[in-house]
Amino acid sequence: MTKSDTDVPAGPRRRLLDLAQERGASLAGLSELIGRNPSYLQQFIRKGSPRKLEEGDRRTLARFFGVAESELAGPGEISYEPPSNPADPRGSPWIEVPRLAIGASAGPGALPAGESAFDAFRFSRRWLAEQGLEGAELSAITVEGDSMEPLLNDGDEILVDRRALPFRDGIHVVRMGDTLMVKRVASAGGGRLSLLSQNLAYPPVSVAAEDVEIIGRVVWKGGRI
Structure with a gap:
C-alpha cells in the first residue's frame, strides 16, 4: 500500500480502493467496466471528484465485487436497498x-x-x-x-x-x-x-x-x- 493509499479517507472511496486491491482489479479496468474514461475512478478515490458515484455505476461495481450497494455509498445516498434474492441475481427491486x-x-x-x-x-x-x-x-x-x-x-x-x-x-x-x-x-x-x-x-x-x-x-x- 502506498502513502497515497493511506491518505484516502474512510468511506465509499476507501472501501472501493480496498475492494479493488483485494480483487487485484485495476481502477482503470473498473472505470471501463462502468463505461467511464480510464482515470475516472482514480480521480474519485484520490481527489474526491466526482464527490459520489452515480447510482448505476455504484450498482454495477457492487455486483462485480459481490457486496451490498450501501458499502459504496455515502450517508443518505440510498433510500432503499432491495434484499438479496438468490433466484434473481440482478437484485432488481x-x-x-x-x-x-x-x-x-x-x-x-x-x-x-x-x-x-x-x-x-x-x-x-x-x-x-x-x-x-x-x-x-x-x-x-x-x-x-x-x-x-x-x-x-x-x-x-x-x-x-x-x-x-x-x-x-x-x-x-x-x-x-x-x-x-x-x-x-x-x-x-x-x-x-x-x-x-x-x-x-x-x-x-x-x-x-x-x-x-x-x-x-x-x-x-x-x-x-
Missing part, C-alpha cells in the same frame, strides 16, 4: 407478475382460454414483502361476471398466490372440471366446501372437496374507480 390470458368467472362460470402470459404487472419487491408475499407464486387474471360484487367487479384484475399452502377460508380461484371461478371458499365439514358469492342473488354452492381444485388464494385486486 421489482418483480414482474405475469398477466394470464384467463378469465376467472364471478358469475355462472367460464371456460379458461389458456394460461399463456400476454403481459405483466411490475410490483415493488419491498411492497410485496410488506404484504407478506415475498416468494409468492403470483399470477394476475381478470374477473368476469358480477357474483362477487361489490368486493370484486367485472373487469377487475386480481393477484393469485398459487403456492401449495394449507387451506384456509378466504377468496380463492377454483377449478371445477373445465370451469374457473373466483369465490369465497369455506370449509363445510364432512369433506365438503361451500362456494360463496358476495352478491346475494347467487346462492351458496356445496361441493365435495375432491371435486374442486383450488388454484390459489386471491391476495390483491385492482380496478377502475
Whole structure:
C-alpha cells in the first residue's frame, strides 16, 4: 500500500480502493467496466471528484465485487436497498407478475382460454414483502361476471398466490372440471366446501372437496374507480 493509499479517507472511496486491491482489479479496468474514461475512478478515490458515484455505476461495481450497494455509498445516498434474492441475481427491486390470458368467472362460470402470459404487472419487491408475499407464486387474471360484487367487479384484475399452502377460508380461484371461478371458499365439514358469492342473488354452492381444485388464494385486486 502506498502513502497515497493511506491518505484516502474512510468511506465509499476507501472501501472501493480496498475492494479493488483485494480483487487485484485495476481502477482503470473498473472505470471501463462502468463505461467511464480510464482515470475516472482514480480521480474519485484520490481527489474526491466526482464527490459520489452515480447510482448505476455504484450498482454495477457492487455486483462485480459481490457486496451490498450501501458499502459504496455515502450517508443518505440510498433510500432503499432491495434484499438479496438468490433466484434473481440482478437484485432488481421489482418483480414482474405475469398477466394470464384467463378469465376467472364471478358469475355462472367460464371456460379458461389458456394460461399463456400476454403481459405483466411490475410490483415493488419491498411492497410485496410488506404484504407478506415475498416468494409468492403470483399470477394476475381478470374477473368476469358480477357474483362477487361489490368486493370484486367485472373487469377487475386480481393477484393469485398459487403456492401449495394449507387451506384456509378466504377468496380463492377454483377449478371445477373445465370451469374457473373466483369465490369465497369455506370449509363445510364432512369433506365438503361451500362456494360463496358476495352478491346475494347467487346462492351458496356445496361441493365435495375432491371435486374442486383450488388454484390459489386471491391476495390483491385492482380496478377502475
